[in-house]
Amino acid sequence: MPASEQNEKQGLESPGPERRHWISFWSLMGLQAQNAFNDKALQFTLVPLGAWVAAMVGAQWGATLPHLLGMLILLPFILFAPLAGWASDSFSKTRVIRLAAWMQLVVFVVVLSSFRMEFLPLAVACFFFLAVQSTILSPAKNGIIKELLGSSRLGFASGIMQMFTILAILAGQILIGIWFSSRLEATGSGWSAGLFPMILVSLGAVVTLVMAYMIQVVPAPARKPFRLSLAVSHFHQLRQLLNSRPLRLSALGIAYFWAFGALVQFITLQIAGERYPDGHPNFGRATSYMMLAASGGIGVGSILGALINKRHIELGLNPLGGIIMTVSSLLIVLAQPESWFFYVALAIAGLGAAFFFVPINAFLQDECDPDQRGNILAGSALLNCLGMAGAVVLQLTMLKLGLSPAEQFLLLALVSVVATCYVMRLLPRAFIKMLAFSALRAFYRIETIHPKRMPEKGGVLLTPNHVSYLDALILTAASPRPVRFLMVSDYFEKPVVGKVAKLFDTVPISSKRAKDAIQVAAAAVEEGNVVCIFPEGELSRSGFMGEFKRGMELIARKADCLIQPVYLDGLWKSIFSAERGKFFWKK
Template sequence: MINSEPSSQFQLLTQRRFAPFFWTQFLGAGNDNLFKFAFTVLITYQLQLDWLPPTQAGLVIGALFILPFVLFSATSGQLADKFDKTRLIRFVKNLEIAIMALVAWGFLSSNIPLLLACVFLMGLHSTLFGPVKFAYLPQQLSERELTGGNGIVEMGTFVAILLGNVAGGLLIATPLVGARHVAIAALAVALLGRLCAQAIPASPATDPQLKINWNPLTETWRNLQLARQQLSVFRSLLGISWMWFFGAVFLANFPAFAKQVLHGDEQVASMLLVVFSIGIGTGSLLCEFLSRRHVEIGLVPLGAIGMSVFAIDLYFASRGLPPSAGLSLAQFMAMPAHWRVLADLTLLALFAGLYSVPMYALIQLRSQPTHRARIIAANNILNALFMIASSVLAGALLGAGLSIPELFLAVGLANAVVAFYIFMLVPEYLLRFVAFIASRLIYRFKVQGDEHIPLQGAALLVCNHVSFIDAVLLMAASPRPIRFLMDHKIFRTPLLGPLFRLAKAIPIAPQKDDPDTYERAFSEARRVLAEGELLCIFPEGAITRDGQLQPFKGGVMKILEGQGDIPVVPMALLNLWGSYFSRVEQGGAMTRPFRRGLLSRVGLLAGPPILAAKVSPELLRERVAELLKN
């Protein structure tokens, strides 16, 4: 990993550690879909097969492609952890060339069984590539680049899918020579992908001593157990799998939705795929901008809300459309009622991008490097199973008499329920969402020096105490969860009290008032540090009443007893005095909501860490005071 970070996610496309990898995966995703869509069109429109009717062709091809994810993901995850990822990528691209040579022969000879076998083999190709793809990024990118890098990859994947489908459809439709053109294009794209892979830099194995377990069932179970060791990672896997369940319902029903509900032709069905892909790509790219170049999982609840809102609105937008016979794309676009449908699909997909990219980044960041690829393999297995369940359930609901708009409504409502359940299981998502809203919609919050907050291991954060919302802003500034040591009285504050309980803040009371709570608080604080987490303390002991920095109490020294040389990071909240959540000289906090106007500018400045052995309350106060002068 290089130390100089690009100022924009797009600058990654100029760097060797990212650009060759991006174009390798882009060409692979495009080739998958060029082949599959051309094959589907060949069976549906150009060949008449008694044993594979057109109505079943798409389902059979999709099932054959997904099957290797269920069978071989566990093995592919082990291979990605055991071997150099770059060597494995080149092997996979060599395999793609061989498969596409068979594809070319299958198209030229109209050998359908061979082409069906190639669909399975391309599924195997993608199964082998998946864990490598997502394990490569955190090995090459810093935490500040991870969201942007994932966003570009996600955007590139959906653009490649779209271009592959369009190219496959156009090439196979060429009279007389369509099959030949598909054969040449598929083989050429595979060769170009292998050429790009040659430029990918080395990415060493993270667990070279790993012994491969070839039993997919036991290894899948073992991978899921590895993921369960970190509940936020495991439940993020479930959250991503649900997103694929949700998205598969829409993608699988676009052709029927375009024909039966929107009364459009094949071009209208393609248009739905285009706007969906544009939405996903836009949402994926927005993640870096909205997250301020951190892994910001506060975007996940925002994405979930948008997915439900626009799925539900799509139901209302598509009800009662006037019946027409086979509208062309131009005729479809000329009707204003259809613009709402397209807007709903675009925004639904945009929020799905906001939902998925931070989850992928969190999994990459918090999984242990030695078995990161195996956890991603477990994610691929879950994704495949959820997509299969999606097809079965959607088919059952449609068979039971639901219309396609009613199916979209049911999935939108289910998404709200599932999202609420996940966010209650993993409160960090909800807490980060509250912090995201506070730092973007209540204040204009600027963070400086956040590179001093350790990405791994224990650290004690020490900050001045200006307002009731200090802890929320610190949550927004940190890429990791923070446990707070807080005055027990704040837990009686409406709204903030339940929020801090959800954040597992540690209540503390003065020793003379409640000695048991006092001792219990310090015992819990030391346990938090011993377990390698971040702990924050406000050493002034109370919110300032005059806006000035108060003397620091000795509690910080009591916390550090027996903790070794952990880093202590001084921090300063700037310009919060006089805002709605702070006290003012003429009155209390949380009165006159707009007394400083909308979106007042506040900030946080973190200083270089001090080793615990050198810490004293006086030194810490001096460092925080210096930060306040900036």
């Protein structure tokens, strides 16, 4: 365990990961990217290859092969997720990752043999075993991040991993699809078109193995005994996940992200198949361009999400992502397939999906008990698979019912409306705070000096100077921890002010009973909150610090807590200050 995570557990200031931990993290990112690239490269070689083989033999199964592949990639997660979680919780996650890298190399050797023999069932079977390898890798690669970087950088690491994964998926889908189409046009043979790309992908599996051995070996947790009951323990893991409301809601949101992505993928494959039927060479190219738009949007959204979540997990990004997903689905309904508007709408859908996913994925990992992280993540992976399997069945059903792609996207928009409304009910405070602080940062460049002086845990009494009416917002935006402010309880009865005060978790105090006010404020600090009180008791009329009132001292003594002085600079002379005795209207 790195020193950063040890300090976080003890509530101490974290010095940050060491250089060797960063090397391990970036090696993990490279391994994850290469693994995702190889998975998608094989899948999007088999999809157009299957359409071509089906057309050659006069069969109709080419249109449903993508659904078969979609279920094959999910089946190992459903069957073997308990074993993967047990291995991640019982052995060093680094060694589990290395085992998965060796498995991938062996699978691709067999893939090359199937292409040489021109035997599609064997290639499809290899795709299943590649999914088994990904199942073993998943909880280990996700669980090791916190052990390498600590909790404070989980939001950043989650966004970076998502970015690497999406960019790799994007490259695998786009490059292989276009390459396959070009070689099919040149050779006229689907097997010849797919063989050389598979040779290069197999070489990529060797690179993955090298990166696996660059990851630092983390210590193994207390080994758990292997029991036959593990075969059905994924139901217990899922129940363990669902018993905690924060983990349950996060996991359901993540599952919806993957189901949304699966539906978009299969609907776009249907669009490509309708426009270029019977194994047409442009089928692979068309699917690649559509996935380029959607995956590119997810990649950009993941980068932005990582930056927004760099200092702390910003859950307000989640409902914003849901809104974008809803609007973009409606735009796709209005768009002509393969038009520039269609591709832009797909990209916006991907952007919104990434915004929806990044913060709740980081939150889920951060909330896990370290000793049960593998089980929780395996349970989440199972839920994701069930969501995607439901999406595969739903899209296949809509295809058999004769629903057009536009009608399917309309249904997807309606589901997104319901999901977004529910998320808005759960996270109204986080969403409004994010919008308010985004608007604030558009006009003010907020710089926090020595943010690490704020303890990561425990009650703190924040004592800033009071220069402007924006001080509370500035402090909330600048603080690495949520801040609760004191407000006279009379204001809570006002319609607008009261709702805003409750939304921002303001502490109500009595203006008439001073002792009760001190007691309430001290209790809020003792609960482990960061409570802010302006010691001057009023707005500065000169720009200088005024005389401190006794309230701060009494609260600090009552709570026996740390007092954290804060100085706000650069706000004097703003329209929200009392400079020249005027507010707002200044010349």
